[in-house]
Amino acid sequence: MLKNNYHTHTKYCVHAKGDVEDYVKEAVNLNMEELGISDHAPIPLNHGMTKEEWEENYCYENMDINTFDNLLNEIDNLKSKYNIKLYKGCESEYLYNNDDWYKKLRSKLDYMILGIHFFNGEGRVLDTYKDITYKNVDCYYECAKRAIETELFDYLAHPDLYLFDYKSINGKNEFDDKAKEICLKLIDLCVKHDIYFEINTNGLKYSKDKNNRDLWLYPNIEFFKVVKEYMDKNPNKLKLIIGADAHEPKALGNDNVKAVLEMVKDLKLDVLNKMEIK
Numbered sequence: 001m002l003k004n005n006y007h008t009h010t011k012y013c014v015h016a017k018g019d020v021e022d023y024v025k026e027a028v029n030l031n032m033e034e035l036g037i038s039d040h041a042p043i044p045l046n047h048g049m050t051k052e053e054w055e056e057n058y059c060y061e062n063m064d065i066n067t068f069d070n071l072l073n074e075i076d077n078l079k080s081k082y083n084i085k086l087y088k089g090c091e092s093e094y095l096y097n098n099d100d101w102y103k104k105l106r107s108k109l110d111y112m113i114l115g116i117h118f119f120n121g122e123g124r125v126l127d128t129y130k131d132i133t134y135k136n137v138d139c140y141y142e143c144a145k146r147a148i149e150t151e152l153f154d155y156l157a158h159p160d161l162y163l164f165d166y167k168s169i170n171g172k173n174e175f176d177d178k179a180k181e182i183c184l185k186l187i188d189l190c191v192k193h194d195i196y197f198e199i200n201t202n203g204l205k206y207s208k209d210k211n212n213r214d215l216w217l218y219p220n221i222e223f224f225k226v227v228k229e230y231m232d233k234n235p236n237k238l239k240l241i242i243g244a245d246a247h248e249p250k251a252l253g254n255d256n257v258k259a260v261l262e263m264v265k266d267l268k269l270d271v272l273n274k275m276e277i278k
């Protein structure tokens with residue numbers, strides 16, 4: 001099971017369940033040593049997107065800016081109550097020309113996760129789950145690059161999310177050369193900036209057949225075979241880490257986590273189980 005997890009959501013984002021304390025108790029039950037809370041960062045309405053885009057991308061489900069400080073206080077208050085190390089994080093998007101906003105968020109936190117669920121491209125905001133094709137996938141990479149170059153982020157969540165409904169030149173959801181190129185560029189980017197690179201267990205929640213890895217939405221097995229190839233050629237470079245991306249306390253140690261741990265073992269992927277927090 002996971003010794004530590006840094007990708008955890010609470011009821012502060014309306015699509016997740018459980019108080020911070022419920023997660024802490026579950027983590028203690030699982031004998032975990034460290035837990036980082038990383039709710040979806042607040043996104044103000046005036047953030048370089050239209051009101052429609054803001055709604056279409058479910059920004060109202062992110063934390064409310066007015067409750068953000070409450071969450072951070074809650075985490076601080078639990079630190080002395082339980083025998084587990086707690087960290088304050090968040091999972092943030094990155095849209096261009098809002099760096100002051102991300103700086104302000106980061107200044108309150110121990111670490112910040114980059115999770116690209118939408119991004120700037122084709123003169124609008126594109127949805128990672130449904131808009132990506134071989135033609136615009138470079139914009140997904142560009143978003144990651146510009147975000148990570150700010151040096152505000154410590155961890156790239158589900159780097160393979162661009163493959164969720166990726167369309168190749170044949171209009172098929174397949175791992176083509178372009179998909180592989182993006183995978184390798186994301187690895188290089190995270191190595192260059194010393195950022196953690198996640199294997200996210202939460203994609204199994206939506207996958208039809210959990211026993212068939214080829215059907216997993218994410219982690220994407222083709223993607224992680226490329227990661228493995230890279231790591232064999234370049235040992236000790238990529239900081240690979242498993243994230244539960246828990247949206248309910250049980251997800252810190254559920255069957256999805258177990259299935260991903262098996263996959264990691266089978267592919268012989270070298271994962272770090274602890275994040276160094278400066």
Ligand SMILES: [Zn+2]
Pocket residue numbers: 009013015016040247
């Ligand atoms: Zn979420």
Ligand SMILES: [Zn+2]
Pocket residue numbers: 007009091115157245
């Ligand atoms: Zn998440």
